[in-house]
Amino acid sequence: MAELKKNFSLRKKDEKKATDAKAPKKTWWVQIRLFPIWLRIIMVVALISLAAVFGAMVGFGVIGDGEPADALKWETWQHILDIMDGK
Secondary structure, three states: OHHHHHHHHHHHHHHHHHHHHHOOOOOOOOOOOOOOHHHHHHHHHHHHHHHHHHHHHHHHHHHOOOOHHHHHOHHHHHHHHHHHHOO
16 A cells, blocks of 8 residues: 555656656746836825815815815915914
């Protein structure tokens, strides 16, 4: 019984060596990026900026009962800074 197992394992190894010799070499796949890293960083920064602007407009217009377009005016932000400084 032990001989049979030994012969079986030897046959498997021989078959594997034979198939390895016949098989063509594996080609390694190189990942090609759709968007370069620098473009991804710019896109993330732009999306964060847009989210901040949209959030300010929603906060000022919906929660604060003001005009959403006023959140984009410099005078509004100057007024907020003056309040924070205690002026």
